[in-house]
Amino acid sequence: MSRRSMIRALGAVIICLGAVWAGWFFGTSRSFSDAEPLPHGAVVAPSVSAEKSRSQLRVFVRVGLATLTRIVNKRLPASIELNKGGARGKITRSTLALASAGKSRLDVEGSATFDGKKSLGPFAITKAQVSIDGSKLGLHIDPEWKCRITPEVKAKLTDIDVSLAPDWLVQQVVNLFINSYVPSLLEDKTEFSVKPLAEEVWRQANRNVTVQANPIEGIIQLRPDRAVVSDPRIDDVSNDMQMCLGIDFSSMLTIGRAKPKDVAPANRPLPQLEATRPAPTVSRLALPIIIPVADLSRFWQPQELAVAGGQFRIDAVDFSEKEGLLHGRMRFAFQPGNSTSALLARTVNGVVRFQLRPSCNPRIGQLGVSDFKFTEKSDSLLVDMLGANANTAIRDRFELLVPPVADAALRRVEMELKAEVNDVLEEAVARWAKEVPQLRDELAKAKPSITGISLKPTEATAKDGHLVLVIEAEGNAAVEL
DSSP: OOHHHHHHHHHHHHHHHHHHHHHHHHHSOEEEEOOOOOOOOOOOOOOOOGGGGEEEEEEEEEEOHHHHHHHHHHHSOSEEEEEETTEEEEEEEOOOEEEEOSSSEEEEEOEEEEEEEEEETTEEEEEEEEEOTTEEEEEEEOTTSEEEEEEEOOOEEEEEEEESOOHHHHHHHHHHHHHHTTHHHHSSOOOEEOHHHHHHHHHHTSSEEEEEETTEEEEEEEEEEEEEEOOOEEOTTTOOEEEEEEEEEEEEEEESSOOOSOSSOOOOOOOOOOSOOOOOOOEEEEEEEEEEGGGGGGGOOOEEEEETTEEEEEEEEEEEEETTEEEEEEEEEEEEOTTSOTTTOOOEEEEEEEEEEEEEETTTTEEEEEEEEEOHHHHHHHHHHHOTTHHHHHHHHHHHHHHHHHHHHHHHHHHHHHHHHHHHHHHHHHHHHHHOGGGHHHHTTOEEEEEOOOOEEEEEEEETTEEEEEEEEEEEEEEEO
């Protein structure tokens, strides 16, 4: 081989080796890292004010007028036997019809018939029929948690068989008959207890509820302290009878694998019914959510941001807390875009650090961040790698990503809460039916419903190594018969 050929061959080898080295150097990833440890403050279980954890469950029990009519007709005796006060025989009533008579009373239409003998000296009534149209049934809850339907009887004679008696005596006897016996058909026999329903809701409000809605794992601590019930009322539009059972309780959701100290709360019996019966209100949930800052990384899913020159992917984010600020470590990968020369294309992996303060807009119920900035070293790394405007673009996009990530987690909690309240109502109705047999048939058709529950963040703070979110919600819980 000539000298010239050898030089050419050697040059070709050098060029090939250079190309291989350049391809390896530019085609493989490079790393940028701000590896300083994150600042840490003390980690202490934060305290939350009682006001921020005060919740109220209001369960409306609605009984349709047709259903209530069936209950009253089933509960009242169809007839009664008489053998006292000179009367012997039977009083039989017709099927009663009910209609609204205001906020807390029902009109009654029906009749009652006496067959037998009612003696008064030499005279005797052998048959009498009266109309009880215009009688009223009053509705109230007594201190024993019983719903009572009490009568105000009005009766008018429509037919009578009486022997050897003047009109004035007939009238006297009829009045005595009506005042003494007819009311016994409508006396306070229509009571039914709502205590089993209240006891079950109270029991369910005194426990720890495990939440497992990945990535959220935690325990809701519920502790009841007050139970009330409103007197039944008649709805102006639907004519349904409606009463409201209320349980006031404290609530808190602790997220993380650490279990609360009182894993098994003490058994607390349902307290005596309070005389104060507030007007029905919607259910209101105030739920502080306590999240160890060290656990926040579990909520992050890889996110890609379009920046100048390519795609910036945030693979993971770790956090610490000190003096109310969240300090973060962001693991990223940068992939250049298609416009970059294939020879120069390379993925850049790195770690940068930043700090921020959690924020919340209570008006619209949106979580976010404020005071976001990279450390000086991380800022320089991003500028060297992506240009002077890269860090601003990444910061802005990161701030936009936080609300949807937080909202997705809250929607999982919301789903769990709706399912939990629905389960509580179903179990409470089942116990009510078991312990109040006279309502069993009607309760078998009862429909618990939960509407309007939508979680709304109202506060976000970082302290003592934890992120504390205060969530509020309003909704309606009802059992319809």
